[in-house]
Amino acid sequence: xxxxxxxxxxxxxxxxxxxxxxxxxxxxxxxxxxxxxxxxxxxxxxxxxxxxxxxxxxxxxxxxxxxxxxxxxxxxxxxxxxxxxxxxxxxxxxxxxxxxxxxxxxxxxxxxxxxxxxxxxxxxxxxxxxxxxxxxxxxxxxxxxxxxxxxxxxxxxxxxxxxxxxxxxxxxxxxxxxxxxxxxxxxxxxxxxxxxxxxxxxxxxxxxxxxxxxxxxxxxxxxxxxxxxxxxxxxxxxxxxxxxxxxxxxx
Amino acid sequence: xxxxxxxxxxxxxxxxxxxxxxxxxxxxxxxxxxxxxxxxxxxxxxxxxxxxxxxxxxxxxxxxxxxxxxxxxxxxxxxxxxxxxxxxxxxxxxxxxxxxxxxxxxxxxxxxxxxxxxxxxxxxxxxxxxxxxxxxxxxxxxxxxxxxxxxxxxxxxxxxxxxxxxxxxxxxxxxxxxxxxxxxxxxxxxxxxxxxxxxxxxxxxxxxxxxxxxxxxxxxxxxxxxxxxxxxxxxxxxxxxxxxxxxxxxxxxxxxxxxxxxxxxxxxxxxxxxxxxxxxxxxxxxxxxxxxxxxxxxxxxxxxxxxxxxxxx
Numbered sequence: 001x002x003x004x005x006x007x008x009x010x011x012x013x014x015x016x017x018x019x020x021x022x023x024x025x026x027x028x029x030x031x032x033x034x035x036x037x038x039x040x041x042x043x044x045x046x047x048x049x050x051x052x053x054x055x056x057x058x059x060x061x062x063x064x065x066x067x068x069x070x071x072x073x074x075x076x077x078x079x080x081x082x083x084x085x086x087x088x089x090x091x092x093x094x095x096x097x098x099x100x101x102x103x104x105x106x107x108x109x110x111x112x113x114x115x116x117x118x119x120x121x122x123x124x125x126x127x128x129x130x131x132x133x134x135x136x137x138x139x140x141x142x143x144x145x146x147x148x149x150x151x152x153x154x155x156x157x158x159x160x161x162x163x164x165x166x167x168x169x170x171x172x173x174x175x176x177x178x179x180x181x182x183x184x185x186x187x188x189x190x191x192x193x194x195x196x197x198x199x200x201x202x203x204x205x206x207x208x209x210x211x212x213x214x215x216x217x218x219x220x221x222x223x224x225x226x227x228x229x230x231x232x233x234x235x236x237x238x239x240x241x242x243x244x245x246x247x248x249x250x251x
Numbered sequence: 252x253x254x255x256x257x258x259x260x261x262x263x264x265x266x267x268x269x270x271x272x273x274x275x276x277x278x279x280x281x282x283x284x285x286x287x288x289x290x291x292x293x294x295x296x297x298x299x300x301x302x303x304x305x306x307x308x309x310x311x312x313x314x315x316x317x318x319x320x321x322x323x324x325x326x327x328x329x330x331x332x333x334x335x336x337x338x339x340x341x342x343x344x345x346x347x348x349x350x351x352x353x354x355x356x357x358x359x360x361x362x363x364x365x366x367x368x369x370x371x372x373x374x375x376x377x378x379x380x381x382x383x384x385x386x387x388x389x390x391x392x393x394x395x396x397x398x399x400x401x402x403x404x405x406x407x408x409x410x411x412x413x414x415x416x417x418x419x420x421x422x423x424x425x426x427x428x429x430x431x432x433x434x435x436x437x438x439x440x441x442x443x444x445x446x447x448x449x450x451x452x453x454x455x456x457x458x459x460x461x462x463x464x465x466x467x468x469x470x471x472x473x474x475x476x477x478x479x480x481x482x483x484x485x486x487x488x489x490x491x492x493x494x495x496x497x498x499x500x501x502x503x504x505x506x507x508x509x510x511x512x513x514x515x516x517x518x519x520x521x522x523x524x525x526x527x528x529x530x531x532x533x534x535x536x537x538x539x540x541x542x543x544x545x546x547x548x549x550x551x552x553x554x555x556x557x558x559x560x561x562x563x564x
Contacts, residue, residue: 001353001356001358005343005354008345009343009345091341091343093305093339093341094341097303097330097335098330098355098358099327099330099331100327100358101323101327102323247323250300250306250307251305251306
């Protein structure tokens with residue numbers, strides 16, 4: 001029941017993001033087949049069958065770059081919406097007088113946000129893969145099949161951070177602003193330190209997506225396991241910290 | 252002695268330097284209807300929030316149905332058996348009352364759909380309109396419906412009728428009497444509407460600056476409490492422990508006496524005072540006399556703030 005309530009509150013943003021990414025993925029996939037002829041757009045499927053391998057690689061790379069931020073943005077917006085709206089003064093008093101542990105409420109929010117984030121990442125990418133595979137007759141689409149899961153892994157710490165900021169700021173908009181601020185400060189400080197000193201510091205948790213973008217052949221030997229584990233650690237640590245704060249919060 | 256539905260002992264809550272509740276000891280028996288009165292900021296809402304686990308006490312302890320609200324597992328058991336109407340009555344704006352009923356049902360083992368339907372009809376609640384589009388009065392009614400349909404053992408109501416018209420107030424009071432008080436449920440209600448409290452409560456507690464000034468059966472207040480107005484110079488304050496409040500206004504002294512008012516008046520006469528009035532007190536009058544900031548007639552302390560009852564006893 002509470003999960004339904006979380007879904008009910010976040011569904012508008014979820015549908016917006018899904019539609020946006022779905023339409024973008026479809027557009028990018030179908031674009032090579034469209035040609036202007038006599039003032040009209042015509043779709044030519046032979047573009048896909050003439051030399052499918054480079055086209056698949058090219059379209060996959062464009063889809064990947066277009067949807068690269070998908071996990072990040074979905075985590076940011078869905079995370080803040082789900083738990084933030086509850087923390088605003090008023091309804092939290094109602095919610096915390098229902099006989100449910102606060103931790104279960106926090107994790108229900110988190111779970112719904114995660115499920116929506118996975119759908120937003122997977123559905124548009126797999127839609128692009130399905131269309132591309134059908135048009136080219138080639139199903140060598142590992143890049144597209146792996147991509148959404150890398151986006152989800154990188155999105156998880158952001159989702160956690162948004163959940164934590166919601167607990168700290170006690171508002172949805174506050175959580176959104178502070179999450180963006182924390183990430184921005186981190187990126188700026190990192191650049192200020194690493195660039196002048198020519199330091200090669202591995203990404204904190206965005207490694208899997210960077211690996212994907214720079215290794216279209218998906219070489220497993222170069223997979224950034226350190227970044228991957230840090231992403232999982234932060235993904236768990238942030239919501240646990242949020243749970244700790246909310247458990248002790250007074251309203 | 253039967254177990255108290257609500258029990259606090261030396262309960263205190265401070266927010267920084269500000270004390271909201273100070274050494275509050277309450278014992279509300281099962282089946283009692285207890286009116287918790289006080290001015291704005293007296294500490295009523297803070298006390299209720301502590302009982303519901305929304306705030307943690309700084310000092311002292313609280314028990315609801317014998318359970319400790321500061322322990323999560325016990326708090327869950329309290330919340331299953333206690334219904335709460337908050338002062339703010341803020342619910343999800345997008346949800347209709349029907350959806351809110353649907354969302355609340357699984358939380359409470361004793362939830363009654365029949366009661367919810369009956370209340371919706373009786374209180375004339377538009378069940379298909381989004382909560383945010385309802386008037387403040389209708390929003391209050393929805394909050395009450397959700398609490399009353401829980402069929403809870405204890406109702407904690409924080410100004411439940413605020414924003415309602417007199418017809419609806421009457422309807423809600425009748426609902427409380429017919430469906431809850433008659434079944435022996437405990438009600439702990441804060442209100443500024445003394446007439447409502449007089450209508451349904453059998454006990455009252457008056458809180459001021461976080462301290463309990465007075466706790467008494469309402470019947471006892473009606474039968475025993477008197478206002479004694481005397482005129483005279485150099486009158487002694489409360490030689491009697493029955494004086495719960497004493498204030499001065501020029502030559503006049505006003506005493507609220509809990510019992511044996513005639514004997515107290517005779518004492519004053521003995522001091523040379525002229526007794527102008529010995530009259531019964533309504534709850535409203537008693538409340539005003541107790542919490543109004545006037546000059547107390549404490550000897551040698553003229554002009555100081557009114558002291559709590561304990562100073563006189």
